[in-house]
Amino acid sequence: xxxxxxxxxxxxxxxxxxxxxxxxxxxxxxxxxxxxxxxxxxxxxxxxxxxxxxxxxxxxxxxxxxxxxxxxxxxxxxxxxxxxxxxxxxxxxxxxxxxxxxxxxxxxxxxxxxxxxxxxxxxxxxxxxxxxxxxxxxxxx
Numbered sequence: 001x002x003x004x005x006x007x008x009x010x011x012x013x014x015x016x017x018x019x020x021x022x023x024x025x026x027x028x029x030x031x032x033x034x035x036x037x038x039x040x041x042x043x044x045x046x047x048x049x050x051x052x053x054x055x056x057x058x059x060x061x062x063x064x065x066x067x068x069x070x071x072x073x074x075x076x077x078x079x080x081x082x083x084x085x086x087x088x089x090x091x092x093x094x095x096x097x098x099x100x101x102x103x104x105x106x107x108x109x110x111x112x113x114x115x116x117x118x119x120x121x122x123x124x125x126x127x128x129x130x131x132x133x134x135x136x137x138x139x140x141x
Contacts, residue, residue, distance in 0.1 A: 063094035063116070063137055065104050070114060070137035072096070078117065078132035084108040085115060085134075105134075113138050 061072035066089060085105040092101045094116075105115045114137050121130040 061094075061096060062140070063091060063096075063102070065089065065091045065093075065114060065137075069140045071140050072135055073113070073138045074136040076134045076136060078120075078134050081134060085117075088114070107134075110136075 057072050057075060063070045063072070085107050087103055088106050089104045090101040091104055094102055102116045105117065107113065107115055116135045116137065118133045118135060120132040123129055
């Protein structure tokens, strides 16, 4: 239960950061209205090649993949990333709220970190949906 609240808290912080970014500029909103299950193609990007970060990641969130321990370092909005991701495996060892196994990916040009994907969630609330996200995990020595 504690992990579920941590995920809800992280999602709320990410939503607030995205809302602030969208309200602070005259450009297209950062949040996608689609329920796309993966990263957008380069033609669909609304914010260029730079992904937006939530700006805050809760401390002490870890995952173990192939014997290596990783710490969650960044949460990136999926529809703003056009890079190639390659599936490299799966894990069920993470202290975040998820069902089944987490599929683990490697991002082109970022060989040290691994990524997991969180699809968009229809919250049904007035604040809108939670966008699809890439979670960036860095190795812990």
